[in-house]
Amino acid sequence: MGIFLFHCFLGIIKPPYKIGPVIRQINFIGARSLFVILFTGAFTGMVLALQGYYALRKVGSEGFLGSAVGLSLIRELGPVLTALMVVGRAGSAICAEIGIMRNSEQIDALECMAIDPHKYLMAPKFLAGIISLPLLTFVFDVIGIFGGYLVGVGLFGVNEGAYFQGMYSSVDWRDIHMGIVKSLVFGLLIIWIAAAKGYFLHYERSGGFGAEGVSRTTTNAVVLSSVTILVWNYLITAILL
Amino acid sequence: MEDGRKPIIQLIDVVKFFKQQKVLDKVSLTVREGTTMVIVGGSGQGKSVLLKHMLGLLKPDEGKVLVFGMDMAGISKKELKEVRQEYGVLFQNVALFDSMTVFDNVALPLRERTRLSEAEIRTQVEEKLAMMDLEGNDEKFPAQLSGGMKKRVGLARALILNPRIVFFDEPTTGLDVTRSNEIYRLFYKTQAQLKYTAVIVSHDVPKIFKLADYVALVAGGKIQECLTPEDFQLSENPAIKSFVKETMGPIYSSEEEEMGFYEADQR
Numbered sequence: 059m060g061i062f063l064f065h066c067f068l069g070i071i072k073p074p075y076k077i078g079p080v081i082r083q084i085n086f087i088g089a090r091s092l093f094v095i096l097f098t099g100a101f102t103g104m105v106l107a108l109q110g111y112y113a114l115r116k117v118g119s120e121g122f123l124g125s126a127v128g129l130s131l132i133r134e135l136g137p138v139l140t141a142l143m144v145v146g147r148a149g150s151a152i153c154a155e156i157g158i159m160r161n162s163e164q165i166d167a168l169e170c171m172a173i174d175p176h177k178y179l180m181a182p183k184f185l186a187g188i189i190s191l192p193l194l195t196f197v198f199d200v201i202g203i204f205g206g207y208l209v210g211v212g213l214f215g216v217n218e219g220a221y222f223q224g225m226y227s228s229v230d231w232r233d234i235h236m237g238i239v240k241s242l243v244f245g246l247l248i249i250w251i252a253a254a255k256g257y258f259l260h261y262e263r264s265g266g267f268g269a270e271g272v273s274r275t276t277t278n279a280v281v282l283s284s285v286t287i288l289v290w291n292y293l294i295t296a297i298l299l
Numbered sequence: 300m301e302d303g304r305k306p307i308i309q310l311i312d313v314v315k316f317f318k319q320q321k322v323l324d325k326v327s328l329t330v331r332e333g334t335t336m337v338i339v340g341g342s343g344q345g346k347s348v349l350l351k352h353m354l355g356l357l358k359p360d361e362g363k364v365l366v367f368g369m370d371m372a373g374i375s376k377k378e379l380k381e382v383r384q385e386y387g388v389l390f391q392n393v394a395l396f397d398s399m400t401v402f403d404n405v406a407l408p409l410r411e412r413t414r415l416s417e418a419e420i421r422t423q424v425e426e427k428l429a430m431m432d433l434e435g436n437d438e439k440f441p442a443q444l445s446g447g448m449k450k451r452v453g454l455a456r457a458l459i460l461n462p463r464i465v466f467f468d469e470p471t472t473g474l475d476v477t478r479s480n481e482i483y484r485l486f487y488k489t490q491a492q493l494k495y496t497a498v499i500v501s502h503d504v505p506k507i508f509k510l511a512d513y514v515a516l517v518a519g520g521k522i523q524e525c526l527t528p529e530d531f532q533l534s535e536n537p538a539i540k541s542f543v544k545e546t547m548g549p550i551y552s553s554e555e556e557e558m559g560f561y562e563a564d565q566r
């Protein structure tokens with residue numbers, strides 16, 4: 059899997075560069091995930107405000123609601139939930155697509171045409187994943203903060219100024235930095251696992267044959283990516299804190 | 300079979316196992332420049348496996364595959380790519396890119412391997428598709444084609460870059476007689492023009508013999524013999540004899556025998 063990643067990076071670096079396939083993949087991985095991200099982002103922000111309000115009211119510090127919502131979104135929930143959504147939408151699709159291409163000898167055909175599948179197939183996906191994830195995470199965070207605003211300020215009457223002021227003063231560059239690092243790493247991990255699982259379908263221990271092989275491998279890839287994301291989330295937090 | 304022409308592909312004592320099953324058992328075969336090698340043999344005897352060794356998709360467990368004198372198992376990725384730039388390949392299952400249209404399938408090698416403009420690509424692709432009698436199907440997807448049409452798209456894709464060596468795994472299986480005759484004529488014509496080396500796996504005996512410079516029979520994991528078509532039909536090798544009798548028998552037998560053959564089938 060490491061060698062695979064290495065070849066994919068060579069594929070990204072080596073000319074000629076083609077922008078069209080990357081845009082198409084960004085559209086697929088990024089733009090088409092937007093709606094899901096908007097939806098989950100809003101509800102995550104709302105539930106954070108809800109929980110946060112009840113917890114903070116007990117100690118009489120509702121004014122910290124803004125900073126609580128903002129920090130948990132930017133540092134943890136934004137990158138993680140965005141990544142999990144993208145795993146479900148794009149990771150599974152990429153694994154299935156490549157797996158089917160492997161199964162029906164389309165990857166062999168590419169190789170025999172002297173077209174490097176790492177460059178032709180994988181490189182645009184990696185680039186798109188690394189570009190899309192931070193952007194989606196950003197959208198998730200912003201929508202989540204407004205969702206929190208809606209519940210906190212709109213529903214419970216927390217002071218509007220305090221909500222944003224508290225957030226503004228407690229979120230500093232390091233938190234944003236952590237969010238960006240996480241989303242970049244998750245973007246890479248998602249595509250890596252999905253693409254490699256599909257690419258090495260024929261080496262699957264349980265046998266990657268036919269439709270069932272593809273579906274089983276795709277399920278494995280989704281589970282593996284999700285777990286990996288949560289583990290790496292912990293690791294990055296531990297390193298950067 | 301002495302022949303002055305330069306050997307391009309050499310298989311030397313190639314042994315291939317799949318798990319316990321020995322598919323190729325010390326196969327040796329030489330394909331010479333500018334000649335057409337036809338590989339025949341029963342279903343499941345290892346013809347496609349043999350071809351995949353020449354393509355570098357499978358590695359022999361023992362023995363060597365040399366292409367242009369280079370060992371396919373030992374060369375670097377870059378050298379392998381250079382070798383494959385000379386290849387034009389039709390897989391047995393065609394392996395068209397199923398999420399691309401017919402046009403994009405045939406255009407792909409041009410787009411990825413040359414710097415031609417989109418307009419030039421269009422002319423070349425249209426020309427190849429016309430050659431394969433596929434005009435007006437550019438925008439269809441492989442799933443919307445008939446089996447024979449897929450074969451023809453695969454052939455167009457294999458020939459688009461004017462390769463030096465072509466590998467066709469059953470190019471005419473699933474085509475009607477007229478079409479396959481046309482394809483054979485086309486092979487004949489293009490080979491006369493481009494002087495490519497061809498390795499063709501086919502069940503279309505004896506028709507394919509007209510194209511062949513050499514015929515090799517794969518049976519029992521071995522190349523039984525590699526002979527010119529004329530010698531092949533007269534060979535004393537028991538495996539070849541029975542193959543020739545089976546495949547060409549009805550044509551040469553008298554009419555009564557043939558009637559008997561079909562009646563036996565009906566009973």
Ligand SMILES: Nc1ncnc2c1ncn2[C@@H]1O[C@H](COP(=O)(O)OP(=O)(O)OP(=O)(O)O)[C@@H](O)[C@H]1O
Pocket residue numbers: 317322340341342343344345346347348349391
């Ligand atoms: N990837 C593989 N794994 C395991 N066994 C394989 C594999 N590929 C081929 N075989 C086995 O190798 C043998 C030869 O297969 P091959 O596809 O070369 O036959 P063939 O001569 O091309 O037959 P046909 O004329 O029907 O295409 C078969 O017994 C097949 O089961």
Ligand SMILES: [Mg+2]
Pocket residue numbers: 346347348391468
């Ligand atoms: Mg075959």
